[in-house]
Amino acid sequence: MALGKNITPAQGIDYYEKDDYYLKIEGGPELALRWGGALAKELGLSGKVDKETWKKALNGVFPNGIKINGGTFKDEDGNVQKRAGTDFVIEAPKTVSMLFVGTKDEALRAKILQIHERVTQKSLSVLEELALGRVRKGGGKREYQATGRFLAGSVTHLTNRDGGAFIHSHVVALNITKTSDGTYRSLNNEKMFDSQRFVKELAEAEYAKAIREELGIEIDKGKYGEVQLAGFNREQIEFSSSRVTSIDEFLRKRFGVEREHATPEQKDLAWDFTRKTKSVKEIEELETNWKDELYASGADLRIKEIEKFWG
Numbered sequence: 243m244a245l246g247k248n249i250t251p252a253q254g255i256d257y258y259e260k261d262d263y264y265l266k267i268e269g270g271p272e273l274a275l276r277w278g279g280a281l282a283k284e285l286g287l288s289g290k291v292d293k294e295t296w297k298k299a300l301n302g303v304f305p306n307g308i309k310i311n312g313g314t315f316k317d318e319d320g321n322v323q324k325r326a327g328t329d330f331v332i333e334a335p336k337t338v339s340m341l342f343v344g345t346k347d348e349a350l351r352a353k354i355l356q357i358h359e360r361v362t363q364k365s366l367s368v369l370e371e372l373a374l375g376r377v378r379k380g381g382g383k384r385e386y387q388a389t390g391r392f393l394a395g396s397v398t399h400l401t402n403r404d405g406g407a408f409i410h411s412h413v414v415a416l417n418i419t420k421t422s423d424g425t426y427r428s429l430n431n432e433k434m435f436d437s438q439r440f441v442k443e444l445a446e447a448e449y450a451k452a453i454r455e456e457l458g459i460e461i462d463k464g465k466y467g468e469v470q471l472a473g474f475n476r477e478q479i480e481f482s483s484s485r486v487t488s489i490d491e492f493l494r495k496r497f498g499v500e501r502e503h504a505t506p507e508q509k510d511l512a513w514d515f516t517r518k519t520k521s522v523k524e525i526e527e528l529e530t531n532w533k534d535e536l537y538a539s540g541a542d543l544r545i546k547e548i549e550k551f552w553g
Contacts, residue, residue, distance in 0.1 A: 245509060246435055248315040251326040254300040254414065278366055278413075280391035281420060291395050299393070299416050300326040304426070312428030313417040318511065327395075327416040328431045330369060330438075332362045332445055334409035336464070336479050337471035338453070342400075343407040343532040344545040350457075350552055354409070357452045358398065362411040365445050366394060372437055374430035375419040389419045392429055407532045458552055466502055473544045481539040 275296070277287040285305045287295070295305075302310040302324075313325040334342075334354075342354045374386045395414045402408040419429040446469045450461050453471065460472040464479065492512045493504050501509070536542045 246328050246330045246431075246438055248323075248325050248431075249327055249329050249414070250323045251297075251300040254326045255297055275395050275397040277393070278363070278396050279370055279394040279415070281393040281418065284420075285393065287393070296395065299395075299418075302326075302417060304393070304418060308418070308426050310418050310426065310428050325417055327414045328429075328434065330365070330413045330415070330434075330441075332358075332365050332411045332413060334358050334361075335446075335449060335453075335468065335470050336408075337474045338449070339400075339407045339409045340474065340479075340536060340541055341471060341545055341548060342409060343529055344536045344542055345549055347549050347552075350549065353456065355398070357449070357456060358409055358411065360452070361445050361448045362396060362398070362413065364448055365441055366396060366413050368437075368441050368444060369413065369415060369434050370394070372433040373415070373419050374433055375421040375427040376430060377421045377423060377425075377427075386430055386432075387421050388433075389421055392416065392419050457548075459548060471548075473547065474541055478536075478539040478541040478544075481535060481541075 275291040276289055277291055282288060285308075287305065298304070302313075304310070314322050315325045317323050338354060338358075342351055345351060370392050371390050373389045373392045375389045376384050377387045378384055393416045395416065396411055398409070398411040400407070400409055402410075415429060415431065415434065417429050418426055420426050450469045453459050453461050453469070462470050462472040462474075464470040465476055470479065489509075489512045490501050493499055493501055493508060496512070497504065497508050499508065504512070533542070536545065
């Protein structure tokens, strides 16, 4: 899981409006931005998110006349911004993305997306358990209460902004929760941020279990100790990791550090700086490029082996 990041209403609207176009290319409505979290049903929200409701929610306006005014954060320049939500990214292992784009087996591709969706929803549930809301106590005092419920939007992408193969989901916890007194309040995300490593480890454990039990593939550890499919070497993985290479180069040039020694703030800045708007390419063209990369690196041979024995 990548670092969580607070987003403003403008960032939320701009980012998800842009990506809605690519969703239509990448995979259709089953991968579209959709509602989640315990408050979704309560607010009468389900299924695919419509643009206007999403815009209003990012600005603190929710169904049933609910309006949330609180929630701010400081951006990298120290300016106070309105917090529309918190964006957490759930990532598939790079070798899983390589297998997905390299295989011709549609059942295998469907199984991979099914596993990723389950890992994403499990991560969303754990993040939701960490939700806090501020309540008023006697004597004018206020304290934070564990609410265990929020409203979220989640969306799955098959590519990164460099056009590389990269299955990942954004889980955006919007700025709303509900305390035990029945009041809707601004969401406090401190425990969610503090528990990111735990959520990342949980997601990796879920992936490792599914890879072994449902795909019948042994797992290995990548360069940074992350879960990967066994049978792919580092050169093959890095050959297909243009975004990671861009981030590593930025960290070396800007801070003089390798990624494993960079601070969370340095990694976050590198992620933002290297992110590019996707080129307008049809998915068929992208898949041709991905398959060429897999062939050039020799990773296609391992994919053919997996196709023979999986399931």
